[in-house]
Amino acid sequence: MTEDWVVVADDLVKTYKMGEMEVNALQGASVKIGRGEVVSIMGPSGSGKSTMMNIIGCLDRPTSGSYMLDGELVANMTDDQLASVRNRKVGFVFQSFNLLSRQTALFNVELPLRYAGQVENRRQRAADALISVGLGDRMTHRPTELSGGQQQRVAIARAIVNEPAIIMADEPTGNLDSKVGKEIMSLLLDLNKQRGTTLIIVTHDPKIAEQTQRVIRLSDGVVEDDGMTKGGAQ
Amino acid sequence: MNLSQAILEALESLSSNKMRSGLTVLGIVIGVAAVIAMLAVGTGAQDSITGSISGIGTNLLFVFRGAPDDSVQNSKPLTMQDAAAIADPFAAPSVQMVAPVIEGGFLIAAAGEQVNTSVSGVTPDFFPLRNFVIAEGEPITEEHLLGRASVAVIGPELADSLFGRHDGIVGEDLTINGQPFRVIGVWEAKGGGMFGSEDNRALIPFTTAQTRLIQRRTRDQVDMLLVEVVDSESVPQAVDEVSSILRTRHRTDVGADDFTVFSQQDFLQTAATITSVLTIFLGGIAAISLLVGGIGIMNIMLVSVTERTKEIGLRKALGARKRDILIQFLTESSLLSLFGGIIGIGFGWLIAFIVERVALASGTPFYPRIGIDAVLLATIFSAAVGLFFGIYPANRAANLEPVEALRYE
Ligand SMILES: Nc1ncnc2c1ncn2[C@@H]1O[C@H](COP(=O)(O)OP(=O)(O)OP(=O)(O)O)[C@@H](O)[C@H]1O
Numbered sequence: 117m118t119e120d121w122v123v124v125a126d127d128l129v130k131t132y133k134m135g136e137m138e139v140n141a142l143q144g145a146s147v148k149i150g151r152g153e154v155v156s157i158m159g160p161s162g163s164g165k166s167t168m169m170n171i172i173g174c175l176d177r178p179t180s181g182s183y184m185l186d187g188e189l190v191a192n193m194t195d196d197q198l199a200s201v202r203n204r205k206v207g208f209v210f211q212s213f214n215l216l217s218r219q220t221a222l223f224n225v226e227l228p229l230r231y232a233g234q235v236e237n238r239r240q241r242a243a244d245a246l247i248s249v250g251l252g253d254r255m256t257h258r259p260t261e262l263s264g265g266q267q268q269r270v271a272i273a274r275a276i277v278n279e280p281a282i283i284m285a286d287e288p289t290g291n292l293d294s295k296v297g298k299e300i301m302s303l304l305l306d307l308n309k310q311r312g313t314t315l316i317i318v319t320h321d322p323k324i325a326e327q328t329q330r331v332i333r334l335s336d337g338v339v340e341d342d343g344m345t346k347g348g349a350q
Numbered sequence: 351m352n353l354s355q356a357i358l359e360a361l362e363s364l365s366s367n368k369m370r371s372g373l374t375v376l377g378i379v380i381g382v383a384a385v386i387a388m389l390a391v392g393t394g395a396q397d398s399i400t401g402s403i404s405g406i407g408t409n410l411l412f413v414f415r416g417a418p419d420d421s422v423q424n425s426k427p428l429t430m431q432d433a434a435a436i437a438d439p440f441a442a443p444s445v446q447m448v449a450p451v452i453e454g455g456f457l458i459a460a461a462g463e464q465v466n467t468s469v470s471g472v473t474p475d476f477f478p479l480r481n482f483v484i485a486e487g488e489p490i491t492e493e494h495l496l497g498r499a500s501v502a503v504i505g506p507e508l509a510d511s512l513f514g515r516h517d518g519i520v521g522e523d524l525t526i527n528g529q530p531f532r533v534i535g536v537w538e539a540k541g542g543g544m545f546g547s548e549d550n551r552a553l554i555p556f557t558t559a560q561t562r563l564i565q566r567r568t569r570d571q572v573d574m575l576l577v578e579v580v581d582s583e584s585v586p587q588a589v590d591e592v593s594s595i596l597r598t599r600h601r602t603d604v605g606a607d608d609f610t611v612f613s614q615q616d617f618l619q620t621a622a623t624i625t626s627v628l629t630i631f632l633g634g635i636a637a638i639s640l641l642v643g644g645i646g647i648m649n650i651m652l653v654s655v656t657e658r659t660k661e662i663g664l665r666k667a668l669g670a671r672k673r674d675i676l677i678q679f680l681t682e683s684s685l686l687s688l689f690g691g692i693i694g695i696g697f698g699w700l701i702a703f704i705v706e707r708v709a710l711a712s713g714t715p716f717y718p719r720i721g722i723d724a725v726l727l728a729t730i731f732s733a734a735v736g737l738f739f740g741i742y743p744a745n746r747a748a749n750l751e752p753v754e755a756l757r758y759e
């Protein structure tokens with residue numbers, strides 16, 4: 117099978133030291149995700165989902181194990197190199213939106229472009245991203261002037277503006293009511309269809325997992341189960 | 351991120367908490383204003399003192415009785431013969447002119463007014479030597495000396511206090527220590543110096559003072575010799591010549607001079623040392639308040655870093671490098687202190703201006719001077735304070751782990 121892998125993680129171990137105690141958040145998890153896939157990660161609380169997301173999103177390094185993101189070996193990179201990889205290849209969508217509350221939607225979306233050193237067309241690209249999440253008429257609003265769903269749309273625009281290889285969403289609908297959550301999910305799925313961006317979603321909600329093509333189940337820091345959903349198998 | 355963006359963002363961030371930013375800036379404002387005002391007052395004092403010393407006359411030596419440190423007992427007084435010997439162009443080629451002075455404090459009365467002031471017996475050479483310019487009337491002449499005339503040349507300030515005016519006084523009568531004198535001249539105001547006004551004295555013929563007012567043990571004793579040197583380069587040589595003449599005449603041992611030769615350069619040097627110590631002292635105290643302002647900046651930046659931990663985590667997640675975060679916070683702290691510096695310079699200038707006005711109103715012409723060097727110093731120093739005290743908080747922000755920072759609530 118000549119798959120085009122975006123995420124190749126092998127035997128990931130993450131150990132947190134808390135004084136004398138050691139917590140093994142991941143103990144040998146391996147996962148491969150192909151380009152354009154829509155994957156959900158599930159598992160009970162404390163099973164290591166967020167830890168795995170952080171490593172896949174290059175926010176954190178594994179204690180051991182190897183990880184390659186879109187062809188780049190991440191394990192031995194410096195902090196600044198990791199920052200650059202995050203900037204170019206990863207878009208984050210957080211449960212709590214994480215927008216700069218004093219700044220306009222446009223500024224928030226521009227931020228990754230600023231850190232990329234992008235000067236030309238920056239405003240235009242940010243505006244295009246906002247239009248593509250349906251917020252063309254809210255560009256100069258500040259987060260406090262937007263509803264939760266709209267704020268999450270701004271966050272999604274920010275995640276896609278640098279045209280990353282993967283979008284990481286840790287419980288993206290966790291702070292939204294079910295109707296708005298559905299809208300956000302369908303927006304993410306649409307973006308995947310249109311742009312082919314790999315989408316990785318951490319969720320507790322089986323209804324959301326159903327909408328993805330593949331579910332990775334974690335338990336106690338290892339991959340317990342990895343399989344196609346009904347939708348994905350078709 | 352380029353610099354102008356960083357500055358814009360920092361401005362937005364600072365203006366989002368105006369009260370806090372304002373109070374932080376205030377710390378720096380006070381520090382910089384204090385530095386500027388203190389340096390201005392210090393250099394103003396320096397100018398005023400050196401100005402008044404220079405006003406005494408150029409190339410001047412003062413010769414007094416007694417060793418500089420009072421270590422020699424039984425010193426011989428200076429005499430008219432000493433003056434004559436120093437005036438000898440063969441013995442002392444560097445000396446241009448010698449003027450003996452005999453001095454005392456007396457009660458002067460005229461037209462119902464009384465003033466206690468200094469009266470000096472002088473020779474005609476005194477006037478050119480000390481740059482006393484006659485405004486009306488005439489100076490003391492050889493005839494006055496020979497005739498021991500009861501005449502006086504007085505300063506304009508003294509004239510004001512005795513007669514309520516300082517022109518049209520020639521010919522008026524006054525008494526010195528109860529003895530009648532006639533005013534023959536008034537000199538042009540020399541202005542006040544740090545040593546008090548020169549314009550409040552009276553000058554009378556040397557011989558008159560000697561015989562009728564100021565009794566000294568020997569007849570030809572003088573209090574001070576004023577020596578004019580041919581040019582300023584020859585001052586050290588003139589000091590040597592005067593010293594060796596007096597040593598021979600007083601038969602003193604080497605290193606046991608019973609007289610003191612003081613040059614105007616000595617005065618200037620002493621004054622310069624004192625005033626620069628004063629300036630440094632004042633500036634140092636002011637600098638401490640600037641330091642306190644800097645600690646205020648550090649404090650606020652630390653609070654700000656803690657408050658914005660989550661924001662820092664987010665920025666890092668979006669691709670901010672250490673350097674980006676560092677620049678962001680350093681820009682904020684530098685802007686705070688730079689604003690403080692600029693406002694502080696304005697305030698310092700205002701304080702110096704008020705000091706000048708108050709000094710003028712109380713009759714002391716005193717001009718605090720704000721040099722471009724002081725302004726530069728304050729600007730650079732305040733920016734440096736912002737950078738220095740910003741580095742620790744900014745570093746702390748830059749070194750936050752993104753995951754930890756994002757988790758922070
Ligand atoms: N910074 C840390 N220091 C110490 N232990 C940690 C740290 N982060 C996570 N852990 C531990 O690692 C384990 C996995 O945590 P993780 O956040 O990945 O779980 P999760 O699957 O995302 O849980 P949830 O569904 O509640 O979000 C937990 O036992 C947690 O206590």
Ligand SMILES: [Mg+2]
Pocket residue numbers: 165166167
């Ligand atoms: Mg989690």
